[in-house]
Amino acid sequence: MQGDKPGVKIFMLIILLTIIWALFLGVSVILSVLITLPEGQVAGDMFMSAARVFVGLFAFAVWVFVWERLTEFWLYRIMLRVE
Amino acid sequence: MLSPQPNVLFVVMIFVSAFLITLILIPLVKRLSSSIGAMGSDVHKPDKPLIPKLGGLAIFLGTLIPLTAAAIIYNIYATVFVAYLLSAIIASSIGLLEDLRELNPILKPLLISLAGLPIILFGVYSPTPELPFIGQTRMFLVYPLLIIAGYAVLSNAVNSTDVLNGSMALMSIIALIPLIFISYLQGEYEAFIISLTLLGSLIAFLTQNKYPSKIFAGNVGSLFVGATIATIAIVGKMEVAAIIALMPQIMNEFHIIFSIGGLKSARYLAKRPVEVKNGKLYASRDRDSPVTLVRLITAIQPMTEPRVVRYMAMLSAYAAILALITQFLLIG
Numbered sequence: 141m142q143g144d145k146p147g148v149k150i151f152m153l154i155i156l157l158t159i160i161w162a163l164f165l166g167v168s169v170i171l172s173v174l175i176t177l178p179e180g181q182v183a184g185d186m187f188m189s190a191a192r193v194f195v196g197l198f199a200f201a202v203w204v205f206v207w208e209r210l211t212e213f214w215l216y217r218i219m220l221r222v223e
Numbered sequence: 224m225l226s227p228q229p230n231v232l233f234v235v236m237i238f239v240s241a242f243l244i245t246l247i248l249i250p251l252v253k254r255l256s257s258s259i260g261a262m263g264s265d266v267h268k269p270d271k272p273l274i275p276k277l278g279g280l281a282i283f284l285g286t287l288i289p290l291t292a293a294a295i296i297y298n299i300y301a302t303v304f305v306a307y308l309l310s311a312i313i314a315s316s317i318g319l320l321e322d323l324r325e326l327n328p329i330l331k332p333l334l335i336s337l338a339g340l341p342i343i344l345f346g347v348y349s350p351t352p353e354l355p356f357i358g359q360t361r362m363f364l365v366y367p368l369l370i371i372a373g374y375a376v377l378s379n380a381v382n383s384t385d386v387l388n389g390s391m392a393l394m395s396i397i398a399l400i401p402l403i404f405i406s407y408l409q410g411e412y413e414a415f416i417i418s419l420t421l422l423g424s425l426i427a428f429l430t431q432n433k434y435p436s437k438i439f440a441g442n443v444g445s446l447f448v449g450a451t452i453a454t455i456a457i458v459g460k461m462e463v464a465a466i467i468a469l470m471p472q473i474m475n476e477f478h479i480i481f482s483i484g485g486l487k488s489a490r491y492l493a494k495r496p497v498e499v500k501n502g503k504l505y506a507s508r509d510r511d512s513p514v515t516l517v518r519l520i521t522a523i524q525p526m527t528e529p530r531v532v533r534y535m536a537m538l539s540a541y542a543a544i545l546a547l548i549t550q551f552l553l554i555g
Contacts, residue, residue: 149523154541156519159469160474161545163551165355168463173357201295208481210264211474215514218523 149219157215159204160207171196229412233297237289237416241423245285249431251439252281261322263439267387267528274436275486276322278428278446283315286451289419302345303413307454309341314450318442319344332375338450339374348457352542355463355553370457377456377465378449380465380472383479385445386517389433390532394446396425397539398468401546402452406459414459421451434529461550468546471538475516478506482513497521504531 216222229237256262263276295545305503317334320326344517350366362369382390385391398467399422406414413431425448431437440448456465466473496509496518497504506521520526520534 146524150239151536153519153523154540157474157538158544160470161542161549164467164470165549169356171335171354183469204477206477207474211519212514213479215295215519215522216510218518220506220508222454 152214153216156211163203163207167199170199187215226412227412229416233293233488234419237293238423240289240292240417241285241420242427244288245424245427245431247459248281248284249438252277256438257278259323261441263441265388265436265505268435269499269502274439276439276441277319277443278432278438279315279318279440279442279447282421282424282428282437282440282444283311285427285449286420287311287419288378289423290420295415300413302418303347303458305343306345306347307417307451307458310338310450310454311447313341314338314374315447318444318446319384321442321446329533330488331377335378335450336371336375338378339370339442339453342454342457345372346524349460352460353554355549358554370463370543373457373462374450374453376473376476377453377469379475380453380469382442382445383447383476384472384514384516384535385440387434387465387528387532387535388436389429390450390535391445391527392425392432393532393536394472394539395452396422396429397536397543398452398465398472399425401462401464401468401543401550402455402459405461405464405550406455409460413460414455414461417451417458418455421448421455427461434532444551452524462555467549468480468539468543470542470545471516471535478514478516497499500525503527540543 256277257418261275261277262273264271290304291308293300312337317326317331317338321331348366348370350363351361353367354361370405374425381391381395384394399418403415403418404423406412406418428438428440429443432440452465452469456462494507494509494513496507496513496515498507503525504517504521504527505525506518512518515533516538517531520531520538523534527533
């Protein structure tokens with residue numbers, strides 16, 4: 141950590157923000173396919189609607205978990221270099 | 224909903240009014256805070272001075288007075304402004320209550336989510352948000368629930384960045400800039416006017432809130448700003464852009480919640496995310512300390528408080544660019 145120049149670490153923070161943005165875009169696509177219907181499509185039956193919401197919530201929870209673990213890894217292993 | 228295009232004179236007047244009203248109100252709010260003992264300790268200074276902490280009242284009034292006057296005088300945007308006014312009053316009241324008497328940390332986000340109710344009841348939202356790659360979607364049943372959750376998340380996210388002199392105001396100003404561009408270009412003039420008014424008020428507030436702070440926004444200010452940005456996002460139909468522009472704030476909020484194991488008051492944390500030594504902030508190397516944006520930034524190297532705020536602003540500026548890219552290239 142001490143050997144890294146501040147500029148490198150600033151760049152690493154920008155990379156972290158970019159990865160989280162990309163993950164957000166990926167998850168928003170998954171959620172929009174699973175939970176929502178593009179305009180023009182007709183809603184299915186109640187069971188399918190409920191199933192879509194549950195799968196969507198699961199995808200959202202996975203994303204939040206991945207995001208949390210990634211930031212923790214970034215802080216301790218890349219920014220602070222704590223073993 | 225009818226949304227007439229504002230002329231340049233109206234836009235300039237509303238921005239300047241918000242700026243001047245806030246500037247005039249700041250000394251009055253300082254006196255009020257001192258007289259009722261609403262003071263906060265500036266914990267990153269060596270002598271930990273006590274600073275008036277109800278500065279958010281100046282932002283609240285500095286934003287709402289010109290908007291209300293415009294709605295009455297010009298008789299435009301009335302429904303949206305009434306819904307926004309009620310929403311802002313709910314968020315600010317909860318913030319004021321928290322400033323005067325600490326609220327239960329679990330109850331607080333639940334109460335703030337009530338700020339979304341006027342938007343739902345007045346029907347000033349469109350349940351067909353546009354998502355990246357997909358385009359317009361239909362969320363007739365889910366969207367009102369997302370509004371309720373959105374107010375709690377965005378208000379608390381903005382609130383979580385009010386930790387250093389000028390940090391909340393500066394990051395919110397930067398997050399507002401893409402929303403101002405998008406709302407104007409998409410003809411969402413209610414959202415444009417609300418954004419511009421809040422911008423004028425925040426710039427005036429920042430003159431007194433920047434390092435070394437002479438006044439703090441308090442929960443009354445940060446929750447109001449967060450709820451206003453949530454309203455701008457919903458009314459202006461730019462939910463995704465707002466989430467991305469506020470990504471550093473949202474990251475900060477969620478990481479604090481995760482690392483301290485739930486909704487808890489920051490006052491009772493056993494380990495601090497940063498330490499202050501010789502006027503510089505050092506990131507804690509302790510794995511039990513909460514993960515925060517300030518800790519991530521000070522992990523670059525130990526730095527002074529104003530420099531940390533500049534880095535926070537830089538990350539916000541990057542998020543603002545990502546918001547514009549998402550809106551114009553991926554949503555269209």
